[in-house]
Amino acid sequence: SQELEQSPQSLIVQEGKNLTINCTSSKTLYGLYWYKQKYGEGLIFLMMLQKGGEEKSHEKITAKLDEKKQQSSLHITASQPSHAGIYLCGAAPFDNYGQNFVFGPGTRLSVLP
């Protein structure tokens, strides 16, 4: 079965600093999703990547999927306290059909003002 690993496990940065979170899959990714979660709340959709080499940006967050489609990175530029939370990567099933996603363990981000 597919497994996702995330690094780092947790991250503390000063406001204004850039940071990167990585997500590595044991198998080829057919759809890679990034979500953000505030503790005890639901997941907020950030971005979806499907094609090798694909890169997407939204506000100060950029996500990339490598050419081999086994690794993705999430980069935050000029971090703000509002970026704090748990970032989760999720993988769609092999045919990208259905909702039985596998999720990584998450990266807990703290941004110090």
Add this chain to the structure above:
Amino acid sequence: KAGVTQTPRYLIKTRGQQVTLSCSPISGHRSVSWYQQTPGQGLQFLFEYFSETQRNKGNFPGRFSGRQFSNSRSEMNVSTLELGDSALYLCASSLAGAGNTIYFGEGSWLTVV
């Protein structure tokens, strides 16, 4: 457009009891899935329903069950509750078909005492 709505948000049950959680998907979404989130196991897929039929099932015991109604609303039931069932239960919905983003509700916090 209303998001995914889950009820109740918080509940406390006693070991051996059963519980039913409800989920109303985003209007037009016919696929509904359920996930369990715990500190130890992370976010794990329970099952998915599409057009009132269970399409995918995760690796959970038979005490966990669900159903979907003709209006796409879904319920999940856990019978003979155990302490280890204490978790955040998240519901997600999406449009039918491949490559669609899944959108999560705020979750239902279940505590078993």
